[in-house]
Amino acid sequence: MYFYGVSWLNKLIEFIVKVSQFGSRVIVDLFRPPFEAAQVVRQIAETGSQIPSRCDASGFALGTVMTLHTRSTLLCSVLAR
16 A cells, blocks of 8 residues: 555665666676776777877867857957957
8 A cells, every 4th residue: 555655755765776786786797707808908909099089180170169159259358358
């Protein structure tokens, strides 16, 4: 027998329990063998070699867009002095 408002509390508690169980399984599995260190190192090396060029390109694009969007505001503040 549920009273008004108790069913949502039960659902909330069930959700919290399920999320906690999932989190604890992730932490336990993190320290459980087999560790594939060689594979992890290979993937980090492969991805790491591609990062600088992507960062340069995205930084340049972001800087260009921000300059174009804020140009009128900058001009107004400089001319207002």
